[in-house]
Amino acid sequence: MSNPVIDAFFLGRALAEVVGEKLEDAYTNALSELGKFDAEQRENLRAFIEEVQLRAQQSASSEYTTDSTSSQGTETSGDLQEMLDQLRAEIAELRAELKQYRN
CATH class of the missing domain: 1.20.5 (Single alpha-helices involved in coiled-coils or other helix-helix interfaces)
Incomplete structure (x- = not known):
């Protein structure tokens, strides 16, 4: 004996559970990707800053060396x-x- 109301109830409950799980998985994956993106951008910014600092140091040291040798200590x-x-x-x-x- 199958009651259509009870069948509809269990069908609706199962549907809600599956949709909830799918939404939870999608939300978790989205947050994971956002975290990865943030970490990558921070690493890229850190590498960029290091490169800029290195070039500035190299430029300053070569300019200072050039200036000091051209003026010969004056x-x-x-x-x-x-x-x-x-x-x-x-x-x-x-x-x-x-x-x-x-x-």
């Missing part, structure tokens, strides 16, 4: 202080831009 401490001040200002500007980018 650079005064004032010029050196001015260069340090400029570098500090550039670093502060880059930090501000990075902070703005992160937010």
Whole structure:
């Protein structure tokens, strides 16, 4: 003896369970992919920052070497202080831009 109302109830309950499981799986997968994307972007940003810093160091050291050899030691401490001040200002500007980018 099959009661159509009871059959419909169990069918609806099974449907709700399956749909709930599918939604849970989709939500979990979406969060997992978002986490992977976030980690990849953070790693890419870290690598980018390291590359920029490395190039800046190389450029600064080659420029300093070129400047010091071309002037053959006639650079005064004032010029050196001015260069340090400029570098500090550039670093502060880059930090501000990075902070703005992160937010």
